[in-house]
Structures are given as C-alpha cells and as structure tokens.
Amino acid sequence: MSKKPSATIEQKPAANAAHGQAPVNASLSKGQKIELFRQMVRIRRFEERSHRAYTGKNANGGSNIGGFLHLYNGQEAIAVGCCSLMGAHDHVITAYRDHGHAIAVGMDTKALMAELYGKVTGCSKGKGGSMHFFAPARNYWGGHGIVGGQIPLGVGLAYGVKYKGNKGSAMAFMGDGAVNQGAVHEAYNLAALWNLPCIFVIENNGYSMGTSQARSSAGELAKRAEGYGMAWGMCDGHDVYEVRATMDKFIRRAHEESKPAVVEIRTYRYRGHSVADPDNTYRTKTEIEDYRRTKDPIQVFQATLLAEDVFTAEAAEQIDEAARAEAEAAAEFADASPYPTVEDIQKDVYWESDNPTERKSEGRLFFN
Amino acid sequence: MPLIEYREAIRNALAEELTRDPNVVVMGEEVGQFQGAYKVTKGLLEKFGPTRIADTPISEAGFIGMGIGASMLGVRPVMELMFWSFYSVAFDQILNNAANVRYMSGGQINCPIVIRGPANGGTNVGATHSHTPENILAAHPGVKVVVPSTAYDAKGLLKSAIRDNDPVFFLENTILYGEKGEVPDEEYVIPLGKADVKREGRDLTIVTYGRPVIQSLAAAELLAKEHDISVEVVDLRTIRPLDIDTVLASVRKTHRVLVVEEQKPFCGVGAQLTYMIQAEAFDDLDAPIARLCTIDAPAIYSPPVEAEQLPNPQRILKAALALLD
Ligand SMILES: Cc1ncc(C[n+]2csc(CCOP(=O)(O)OP(=O)(O)O)c2C)c(N)n1
Numbered sequence: 001m002s003k004k005p006s007a008t009i010e011q012k013p014a015a016n017a018a019h020g021q022a023p024v025n026a027s028l029s030k031g032q033k034i035e036l037f038r039q040m041v042r043i044r045r046f047e048e049r050s051h052r053a054y055t056g057k058n059a060n061g062g063s064n065i066g067g068f069l070h071l072y073n074g075q076e077a078i079a080v081g082c083c084s085l086m087g088a089h090d091h092v093i094t095a096y097r098d099h100g101h102a103i104a105v106g107m108d109t110k111a112l113m114a115e116l117y118g119k120v121t122g123c124s125k126g127k128g129g130s131m132h133f134f135a136p137a138r139n140y141w142g143g144h145g146i147v148g149g150q151i152p153l154g155v156g157l158a159y160g161v162k163y164k165g166n167k168g169s170a171m172a173f174m175g176d177g178a179v180n181q182g183a184v185h186e187a188y189n190l191a192a193l194w195n196l197p198c199i200f201v202i203e204n205n206g207y208s209m210g211t212s213q214a215r216s217s218a219g220e221l222a223k224r225a226e227g228y229g230m231a232w233g234m235c236d237g238h239d240v241y242e243v244r245a246t247m248d249k250f251i252r253r254a255h256e257e258s259k260p261a262v263v264e265i266r267t268y269r270y271r272g273h274s275v276a277d278p279d280n281t282y283r284t285k286t287e288i289e290d291y292r293r294t295k296d297p298i299q300v301f302q303a304t305l306l307a308e309d310v311f312t313a314e315a316a317e318q319i320d321e322a323a324r325a326e327a328e329a330a331a332e333f334a335d336a337s338p339y340p341t342v343e344d345i346q347k348d349v350y351w352e353s354d355n356p357t358e359r360k361s362e363g364r365l366f367f368n
Numbered sequence: 369m370p371l372i373e374y375r376e377a378i379r380n381a382l383a384e385e386l387t388r389d390p391n392v393v394v395m396g397e398e399v400g401q402f403q404g405a406y407k408v409t410k411g412l413l414e415k416f417g418p419t420r421i422a423d424t425p426i427s428e429a430g431f432i433g434m435g436i437g438a439s440m441l442g443v444r445p446v447m448e449l450m451f452w453s454f455y456s457v458a459f460d461q462i463l464n465n466a467a468n469v470r471y472m473s474g475g476q477i478n479c480p481i482v483i484r485g486p487a488n489g490g491t492n493v494g495a496t497h498s499h500t501p502e503n504i505l506a507a508h509p510g511v512k513v514v515v516p517s518t519a520y521d522a523k524g525l526l527k528s529a530i531r532d533n534d535p536v537f538f539l540e541n542t543i544l545y546g547e548k549g550e551v552p553d554e555e556y557v558i559p560l561g562k563a564d565v566k567r568e569g570r571d572l573t574i575v576t577y578g579r580p581v582i583q584s585l586a587a588a589e590l591l592a593k594e595h596d597i598s599v600e601v602v603d604l605r606t607i608r609p610l611d612i613d614t615v616l617a618s619v620r621k622t623h624r625v626l627v628v629e630e631q632k633p634f635c636g637v638g639a640q641l642t643y644m645i646q647a648e649a650f651d652d653l654d655a656p657i658a659r660l661c662t663i664d665a666p667a668i669y670s671p672p673v674e675a676e677q678l679p680n681p682q683r684i685l686k687a688a689l690a691l692l693d
Pocket residue numbers: 097145146147148174175176177178179205207208209273397426428450454457
C-alpha cells in the first residue's frame with residue numbers, strides 16, 4: 001500500500017461478487033467487515049516495520065533483529081480470513097511465516113515485535129524469535145521452523161479436540177513446498193483414517209524459497225487428498241470473502257461430521273523468501289508487480305468495501321495511519337525493552353526446574 | 369598462496385571431484401538454480417548441468433535415502449542439507465540405512481555417500497536450526513564425521529570424504545563460510561582422521577574443532593599477550609576416525625587440557641575425549657581436565673544472549689585461567 005491508498009487504487013472489487021453473498025460474509029456487520037480490513041492492514045504495517053527494523057541498526061550500531069525474518073506481505077487475506085472463523089474450540093498452527101496468523105488471532109503486536117528484537121518482553125521471552133510465535137491462550141500453537149513439522153501437531157490438536165468431546169477443528173497451515181514432506185503424508189492418512197477434524201491449509205504462494213511449484217511438486221497439491229479419501233478444495237487467497245466462504249464450508253463439516261480436508265489457497269508473497277533472499281534467481285520483478293497491481297488483498301478488499309459503501313476512503317486511510325502508528329509503537333516498545341539474562345537461558349527448559357518445590361524426580365537435570 | 373573463502377574452498381573441492389569422477393553428483397535443496405542457500409554451490413549448475421547438480425524438493429527423508437540407495441550402486445552422491453539441523457527429518461535413513469547397511473550385509477554393500485551442510489549456532493536462528501549433531505552421528509559405528517575449521521582443511525577433507533567408501537558426514541559452519549584462508553592452487557587431499565596442531569604452546573592444551581578452533585586461537589592470543597600463558601591448540605578436524613594420538617602427544621607436553629566444543633555437554637564429543645585422555649595419560653595430567661561447552665539448554669534466539677550461550681573467546685579465556693589457577 002502506498003501512503004495514500006485512495007489515490008493509487010487500481011484494483012477493482014474482487015471479480016467474483018458471489019463470495020460476498022455467501023452466508024458467512026453476507027451476515028457480517030459493517031463493523032465486522034471493517035475489522036477484517038483493519039487486521040489485514042495491521043499485518044501489512046507490522047511486516048513493513050519489522051523489515052525496516054531488520055535492515056536498520058540499533059543505537060549501538062548492532063542489528064535490531066537477528067536470524068531469519070519471513071514476511072507475510074501479500075498473503076494477509078488468508079490468515080485474517082481463516083482466523084476470523086475461529087470459535088472457542090478451533091485451533092491454528094503454522095510454519096515459520098507466522099506473524100500474520102499471530103496478529104489475526106489477536107496477539108499483541110508489542111509482544112511480537114519485542115520477540116523479533118530478542119527482548120524478554122517478547123511473546124516467547126526472546127527465546128523463540130520470528131519463526132516461533134505462540135499463544136496457546138488464543139488457540140495459536142506456533143510458529144514452527146522445520147518445514148512440515150507442524151502438520152502432525154495439527155492432527156494432534158484435532159485429535160485433542162475430538163477426544164475431549166468438543167465441537168471444533170484444527171487448521172494446520174503449510175506452504176506449497178511443505179506438502180512434499182513425508183510427515184505431511186503420514187498426517188493426512190491419520191486424519192482421514194481416524195476422522196479427525198483437521199483442515200490442512202496449503203498457502204500456495206508459488207515458490208518454496210527459490211523453487212517454483214512446477215520444479216518441486218508432481219501433480220496437483222490439494223488433489224493429493226484423494227489418495228487418502230479426503231475432501232479437498234481450492235480457492236484464491238487475495239479475496240478475503242472467498243477465503244472465508246471456502247473455509248467456512250470445511251470448518252462446518254469438521255465441526256458437524258469430524259471430517260478432515262485439504263484446502264489449497266492460491267496466493268503470492270511480495271518479499272523474498274526471507275529478508276536475506278536476494279530474490280533474483282527465480283522470478284521477475286514484473287511478476288511481483290503484476291500481482292500487487294491486480295490482486296493485492298488489501299487493495300481489493302478496500303475497493304470492495306468502498307463499493308459496498310461500508311466505509312469511506314478517508315476511513316480506510318485512518319485505519320492505515322493507526323496501523324502505522326501501532327507498528328511504530330511496537331518498535332519503540334521493543335527497542336526500550338531489556339534483553340533476557342544469561343541466567344534466563346536455563347529457564348523454561350523443564351517444568352520441574354521451573355517449579356522446584358513441586359519437583360518429583362531426582363538427580364541432576366543440567367550439565368556443564 | 370591465494371586467499372579464498374571457506375565456502376569457495378568447499379565449492380572448489382566439489383568442482384574438482386565432479387570433474388575427476390563422473391560418478392559424483394551433487395543434490396539438495398536450492399543447490400542449483402538458486403546457487404545454494406549459502407552460495408556454496410554457486411556456478412556448479414552452469415558448469416556441470418542439471419544431471420550432476422540437482423535441486424530436490426523439501427523431502428529430506430526421501431532425497432537423503434535416495435542418495436544412500438544410489439551410493440549402494442556406486443554413484444557418489446554429495447548431498448547438501450541446507451542445515452544439518454534438518455537431518456532429524458532423515459534420521460532413519462542416515463542411522464538405520466547409511467550406518468548399518470555394510471554391516472548387515474556382511475560387508476557386501478558399501479555406502480560411499482557424503483552428506484554435508486552447516487551445523488552451528490551463533491546466527492540467532494533458534495532452537496530448531498542450531499543443532500550440532502556431530503556427537504550423535506559419531507555415536508554410530510560405520511559412519512565418519514568431519515568438522516573443518518578453515519578453508520584449507522575444508523577443501524582437503526571434503527575431497528577425501530568424496531573418495532571415501534564409507535558414509536561421511538561433513539559439518540560446516542555458516543559463520544565460517546565467509547572466512548578467508550590460504551588455499552594452494554595445486555591439488556591436495558587431507559586424510560580423514562588426522563588432527564592438526566593449529567598453534568604450538570607449553571602451558572595448556574586446548575582440544576577443539578570447528579568454529580571454536582578460531583575462537584580458541586583468539587583466546588590463546590589474549591592469554592599469551594595479557595597473561596604470558598603459552599597455549600597449544602589442537603584441531604581434531606575429524607571426530608570419527610579420531611586422532612587421539614595427536615591429542616595425547618600434546619597432553620604429554622603441556623600436562624593440562626581444556627576441551628572446547630560448540631556442543632551441549634551431555635555425552636558430547638568432549639565427554640569421549642576426556643575419558644580417553646584420563647584413561648591413557650592420567651599420570652601426565654597436572655590438573656583435572658576442564659571442558660567448556662554451550663550452556664545446557666535449547667538454543668536461545670535473543671542475539672546478544674545466544675553469543676553468551678555459545679563458546680566465545682572470553683568464556684574460553686576464563687575457563688583457561690580457572691584451569692591454570
Ligand atoms: C525440514 C526443513 N527443510 C528445509 C528447511 C529450509 N526451508 C525453510 S522454508 C523453506 C521453503 C518452504 O516453502 P513453502 O513450504 O512453500 O513455504 P513458504 O516459505 O513459501 O511460506 C525451506 C526450504 C526447513 N526449515 N526445514
């Protein structure tokens with residue numbers, strides 16, 4: 001988004017207006033629609049601010065953020081659309097491109113930014129970093145660094161929901177590259193065999209690092225569900241209405257019939273794989289620009305809401321200003337927060353060493 | 369002698385062996401078109417073509433297992449793991465298949481595969497990406513484990529690894545990739561299982577390998593300048609086969625040993641070393657063997673704190689002074 005979104009809109013409302021008429025969208029109040037928009041904008045601004053922090057220097061000339069930073073720009077409608085459908089017993093787990101889902105489930109951006117800065121005020125006390133955000137109280141189970149490793153966990157969440165007799169589901173997110181991990185296929189089979197309410201969501205942004213889908217995957221991705229007798233669906237990820245309409249069907253089915261499904265959502269990432277990716281070997285600048293110009297999820301939804309008379313261009317701009325200010329405040333908070341101490345390194349390793357008065361086991365837990 | 373980067377030394381070893389032996393192939397995630405996640409394989413696709421330099425999907429169990437199978441037929445695959453940390457996805461292939469097939473077939477089947485990639489902390493990539501599995505790998509008879517600390521060693525050892533008829537696991541370091549070292553233009557190989565005395569000294573032996581070699585050399589320099597202490601630094605280079613003789617010779621000279629490793633302490637390489645040193649050179653020791661490891665917890669993300677969790681010259685210096693006290 002440019003500074004003045006209203007001046008640069010080229011997007012039209014989403015091409016298929018039918019999705020806006022789907023009951024799950026038609027029933028939204030104006031306020032709820034604006035909320036969807038606001039969440040997407042907050043994610044975009046958070047990501048842009050974290051990118052600036054990553055490439056910039058702190059007061060001591062050092063880096064603000066270490067390690068990897070995988071940005072979600074371009075994919076916002078997926079996390080926001082999916083997480084907006086969560087009820088009390090719906091759970092989410094994803095890979096390392098996890099900031100969007102974290103914001104969409106309602107995590108505090110100050111704690112997220114502080115985590116990126118490695119500060120003790122971060123959502124994981126500075127221990128996890130960008131790839132490892134968690135908020136179990138919000139049914140958000142991470143943030144996982146090993147490609148595909150979170151998918152069996154997602155099946156486990158679905159198992160837990162069912163075992164406890166709750167009407168709920170687990171949405172297990174992965175990329176188009178992750179579908180080729182063996183663990184994913186084992187998880188598919190288990191979910192189908194045991195009728196677990198797990199929805200496997202493939203965020204297909206066309207590339208796994210520098211490898212296009214055609215160079216990494218045989219056959220169609222979502223269709224692999226058929227091999228396990230699972231239902232599957234596919235949709236575009238730049239229209240938040242379409243994401244919601246598609247996911248709603250499968251989430252209801254999971255709730256009512258405890259059935260798993262694979263849903264492939266076509267999307268695009270604007271930034272390199274991580275900020276360290278020079279992004280010059282596998283796609284063209286034009287390809288990126290074309291998507292941004294015609295399918296930017298925020299611009300598309302803004303145009304939709306303007307056409308629906310849900311809000312005015314000025315209101316959209318105010319939301320954007322507020323999101324920038326929020327991201328800036330998050331960075332200031334992160335910058336001003338202290339780092340963990342060396343003593344903190346050995347905390348949060350064992351429940352028993354963190355709760356020494358309740359310890360039952362004997363013997364030495366740590367070594368040097 | 370030309371000064372080249374550690375990553376370039378590895379690249380040159382690959383290129384020379386690809387040229388020398390048509391059975392050598394290089395495979396892994398992003399090794400071709402993307403030029404390598406850490407640019408180690410840069411230019412190889414262009415030079416050797418897609419049959420010899422192959423990009424794989426993100427399927428470590430699948431492609432590592434495929435490499436092991438191909439090696440049984442005499443192909444010599446050099447498989448890149450983007451990070452050694454991802455070996456866990458392929459653990460069964462590595463430990464049940466690569467390590468055991470020769471034994472279980474009564475010596476009929478060889479497995480001349482090389483698996484290489486970085487294994488280190490220090491770049492704030494968190495607990496899932498910072499494993500240093502040399503001890504876990506070396507615990508399995510049938511495999512060889514190499515951890516080079518310099519460009520020169522990396523090149524000579526990788527060439528030997530590729531020519532070796534057993535599975536060799538080659539653990540590099542993302543922080544060392546950009547370090548330059550002298551590497552001759554002429555061809556050379558360094559046999560596996562030969563330690564190298566990187567610095568001679570009289571008062572204390574530091575036994576180490578990988579990036580801690582560089583940190584120990586920095587600490588040794590400080591100890592010489594500021595404390596008039598003369599430190600010998602022994603770089604193991606290969607963990608299995610292990611050149612214990614070079615270690616013992618140094619112990620017999622200095623009578624004091626500090627083991628430094630970027631490992632968690634429990635059952636690490638240092639534990640094996642200290643057992644062997646006390647068993648074979650007990651009477652030569654003037655003090656209990658000391659050990660400096662990574663602080664015993666999963667890798668913390670927070671950048672300044674991770675630097676303190678790992679060995680670093682200051683921590684090594686302190687441990688050396690404590691030992692000599
Ligand atoms: C087991 C494992 N192998 C390799 C990697 C390195 N890696 C991280 S992300 C990635 C690409 C994944 O692409 P995709 O699944 O499409 O997700 P996207 O990054 O596009 O969101 C790779 C190869 C890893 N983290 N874990």
